[in-house]
Amino acid sequence: MSMLESNRIDKSLTLEKLISYYPYTEGKKRGRTVYNFHNQYFVMYGENKIDMTTEQFKEEQKWRQWVDDVLVHTLSPNVYRTPREALQSFRYFSDVGQWEKVFSTFERYFVIYFGAAAMFVLGKVLKRRYELKDDVRQSLYDACHEWCKAVGTNKKFFGGNVPNLADLSVYGVLSSIEGCDTFKELRLNNPQLVVWYDNVKQAVDGHWGANPEITR
Secondary structure (H helix, E strand, O other): HHHHHHHHHOOOOOHHHHOOOOEEEEEEEEEEEEEEOOOOOOOOOOOOOOOOHHHHHHHHHHHHHHHHHHHHHHHHHHHHOOEEEEEEEHHHHHHHHHHHHHOOOHHHHHHHHHHHHHHHHHHHHHHHHHOOOOOOOHHHHHHHHHHHHHHHHOOOOOOOOOOOOOHHHHHHHHHHOOOOOHHHHEEEEEEEHHHHHHHHHHHHHOOOOOOOOOOO
């Protein structure tokens, strides 16, 4: 996301130059190789003027990292909370992914039912790993209330009049479960989140980022 935003701001940057701005180191975590991009939340503005203060930039970085460290880990334990919810989620993924065009009928149903069963079990593992509450819904609700508190009631988006990268990060994570029962319940639980989410959806669908006349 940072790389794309850097390119949007400065079209003269080559791909090689952009990649050089985001070096990585390799490490091990739970026996797997992981790649750490130390500048992943930094946007390279160069000499371009930006309509953000240093404090606003730091806040944007902070909440983007919060999405990766907190919010995203509440999703799987929720959408796969029960066998019924896990199955409903996989049926939704099948519909939006048009799996019927990729798999045979047998393969599609095998993926849906076997995948739902596997993810129901994995959801319990992730719940313990990330120390979510016994009622995992509450962990998701708490995270979303925390985000809404950060956005506040005096502005449309966290970024002001237009979404910033923090808005887009939260929206991107939540939109991945938009057709799941979890998201439907989340909308009923948090009216402020509904307003913010629908506003971001409108901005994304309307390609606001490509319109230079829309400013903070």
